[in-house]
Amino acid sequence: SQTIHQWPATLVQPVGSPLSLECTVEGTSNPNLYWYRQAAGRGLQLLFYSVGIGQISSEVPQNLSASRPQDRQFILSSKKLLLSDSGFYLCAWSDKRGGTDTQYFGPGTRLTVL
Amino acid sequence: GQNIDQPTEMTATEGAIVQINCTYQTSGFNGLFWYQQHAGEAPTFLSYNVLDGLEEKGRFSSFLSRSKGYSYLLLKELQMKDSASYLCAVRGRASGGSYIPTFGRGTSLIVHP
Numbered sequence: 001s002q003t004i005h006q007w008p009a010t011l012v013q014p015v016g017s018p019l020s021l022e023c024t025v026e027g028t029s030n031p032n033l034y035w036y037r038q039a040a041g042r043g044l045q046l047l048f049y050s051v052g053i054g055q056i057s058s059e060v061p062q063n064l065s066a067s068r069p070q071d072r073q074f075i076l077s078s079k080k081l082l083l084s085d086s087g088f089y090l091c092a093w094s095d096k097r098g099g100t101d102t103q104y105f106g107p108g109t110r111l112t113v114l
Numbered sequence: 115g116q117n118i119d120q121p122t123e124m125t126a127t128e129g130a131i132v133q134i135n136c137t138y139q140t141s142g143f144n145g146l147f148w149y150q151q152h153a154g155e156a157p158t159f160l161s162y163n164v165l166d167g168l169e170e171k172g173r174f175s176s177f178l179s180r181s182k183g184y185s186y187l188l189l190k191e192l193q194m195k196d197s198a199s200y201l202c203a204v205r206g207r208a209s210g211g212s213y214i215p216t217f218g219r220g221t222s223l224i225v226h227p
Contacts, residue, residue, distance in 0.1 A: 036217075042219060043201070043217045043218055043219035043220060044157070044201065044203075044217040046214060046215075046216070046217075049212070049214060051212065057208075057210050057212065059208070059209075059214070090156055090157075100145060100162045100164070101145070101205070101213070102147065102159055102162060103147070103159070103203075103215060104159060105156040105157050105158070106156060107155075107156050108155075108156045110154075
């Protein structure tokens with residue numbers, strides 16, 4: 001069966017510091033991968049998605065970036081965090097070979113920028 | 115662009131039935147999803163509709179009308195553990211040409227005894 005991991009689970013960072021969040025998927029190959037952010041009381045905002053290694057599409061311009069160095073690894077980064085970057089960051093995967101392309105979410109990282 | 119509307123909050127009684135509505139506008143409709151999200155946790159997949167009609171899965175059912183841009187999630191025999199946020203997501207054509215889901219803000223369901 002497939003599993004998706006994210007770490008760290010929680011993170012408190014000062015404004016202006018760098019960020020690196022990691023997501024890995026097991027039990028599948030060549031998945032679609034996604035990064036979402038959920039601010040308090042808000043919906044899920046798609047940040048980046050990737051259909052393959054080295055292929056990144058950005059949905060919202062901001063101070064974040066994403067990379068996919070390996071087939072089942074997706075990394076979210078920032079060089080300098082802003083207060084507005086606080087939120088619940090969720091990684092998701094989907095099987096592009098399946099008919100529904102349903103997304104399955106990791107446990108999330110709760111980021112607080114102070 | 116895509117626009118999804120669902121009620122912010124609903125309350126219901128344990129054992130009852132509740133219907134959560136979702137209306138949407140999208141280009142290149144390619145499926146509608148419902149997710150359940152408990153507080154502080156990640157969303158979990160509940161149902162998928164791409165053709166008109168009702169999909170039943172245990173106590174949960176989901177309905178879709180593509181011509182009306184409308185879906186609902188029906189929860190029967192409500193239990194206290196059903197208290198959660200329910201997210202409607204519509205997959206449509208993104209600016210880059212791929213089909214990507216857009217999520218609504220979610221409906222917070224409170225089940226009371």
